[in-house]
Amino acid sequence: MVVTPWEVKGRVDYERLIREFGTQPITEDLLSKITQYTDKLHLQLQRRIFFSHRDLDTVLELYEKGTKFVLYTGRGPSGPVHIGHLVPWMFTLHIQEKFKTRLYFQITDDEKFLIDTESTLEETNKYAYENALDLIALGFKPENTFIIYDTKDIKTLYDITLEVAKKITYSTARASFGFQDSTNIGWVFWPALQAAPCFIHKKLTGENVPALIPAAIDQDPYWRVTRDVATRLGYCKPAQIHCRFLPGLGQGGKMSASQPETSIFTQDTPEQVKRKVWNAFTGGKGTAAEQRKTGADPTVCSIFQYYFYLFEEDGTKLSERERKCRAGEILCGECKTALAERLNKFLKQHQENREKAKDKINEYSLTR
Numbered sequence: 001m002v003v004t005p006w007e008v009k010g011r012v013d014y015e016r017l018i019r020e021f022g023t024q025p026i027t028e029d030l031l032s033k034i035t036q037y038t039d040k041l042h043l044q045l046q047r048r049i050f051f052s053h054r055d056l057d058t059v060l061e062l063y064e065k066g067t068k069f070v071l072y073t074g075r076g077p078s079g080p081v082h083i084g085h086l087v088p089w090m091f092t093l094h095i096q097e098k099f100k101t102r103l104y105f106q107i108t109d110d111e112k113f114l115i116d117t118e119s120t121l122e123e124t125n126k127y128a129y130e131n132a133l134d135l136i137a138l139g140f141k142p143e144n145t146f147i148i149y150d151t152k153d154i155k156t157l158y159d160i161t162l163e164v165a166k167k168i169t170y171s172t173a174r175a176s177f178g179f180q181d182s183t184n185i186g187w188v189f190w191p192a193l194q195a196a197p198c199f200i201h202k203k204l205t206g207e208n209v210p211a212l213i214p215a216a217i218d219q220d221p222y223w224r225v226t227r228d229v230a231t232r233l234g235y236c237k238p239a240q241i242h243c244r245f246l247p248g249l250g251q252g253g254k255m256s257a258s259q260p261e262t263s264i265f266t267q268d269t270p271e272q273v274k275r276k277v278w279n280a281f282t283g284g285k286g287t288a289a290e291q292r293k294t295g296a297d298p299t300v301c302s303i304f305q306y307y308f309y310l311f312e313e314d315g316t317k318l319s320e321r322e323r324k325c326r327a328g329e330i331l332c333g334e335c336k337t338a339l340a341e342r343l344n345k346f347l348k349q350h351q352e353n354r355e356k357a358k359d360k361i362n363e364y365s366l367t368r
């Protein structure tokens, strides 16, 4: 298993990540505290898709006493957005609405330029715009949402980035990110830029409040180094809430833009969706007759995961689908057809919202 901000490989063992990264599991106690503010637990918490955290308890205690927090998350614009990216963003929207907090959303066109040898700034700038439309399409409101485009907003970020960079030694950076002699020096410096938005709220408003970061667990190495320097620089430590990876449609592994045939992009056409879903890996048997007799295995089925993560909110219906699958009462074709329909319904609405977002994207700028 490899889990870094740039690479996720192998079967991800989330319990092991909690131990190795030194994060905390999300406990029942914490869930009931969250429910006090959100009425009902969000599906992603009910199903433990968000499964781990750092200092979420501290942030909630402060909130109880009247200290707000801000939300911070982001996107590296290396290409089009896939529905895995939407998982933490949908959750962020929910937390924003329930806790009435501000969101800073960083789009790291510089990161993707430095890391990918092939990419150009022109390309990452183009995807920065495209990816911002996907964020806005989810329903974030401009009053409370500030999109930071690194290359455009560097003036606002730069002094904080320098403060952070000065406190991180090369040996810490190498140990945290696995830098090699061949790593370009832009990349070596770059993690200080992902740290900067954790502290930007103080600069913009004078309020020194913690940032809570919802993201998949691959981003955690950034927060380890950021948390180490935060108090030394007079800021609150940023807190995190980590989610699991939405798998791809293949056999194991997360959804990843580098494998387009097993990823559903937000701009896919209905035909592309149907084809990808139809070719997906399932826990089915070689023949329909065999499957009806011995049942299938939903635990290895990529299609079942999509119902679990996003497309079956009703827990009873989800359990019933699982039972029928194990009993051989439904076949893979049925689950695939229904999933493709749900995906296409969701994407149709998302694509309409994306178009509308083009008229209002400037309202979300950091410097508006």
Ligand code: TYM
Residues within 6 Å of the ligand: 005, 072, 073, 074, 075, 076, 077, 084, 085, 086, 087, 088, 106, 107, 108, 111, 194, 213, 214, 215, 216, 217, 218, 219, 243, 244, 245, 246, 247, 254, 255, 256
């Ligand atoms: P990026 O563009 O790789 O990913 C964007 C967000 O999506 C999450 N993610 C996933 N979540 C669920 N299932 C998946 N299959 C999946 N793949 C990716 C990532 O964890 C991330 O939350 N360096 C960052 C950009 C960034 C950022 C941040 C991310 C800047 N500041 C603050 C999170 C929080 C990046 O390249 O993300």
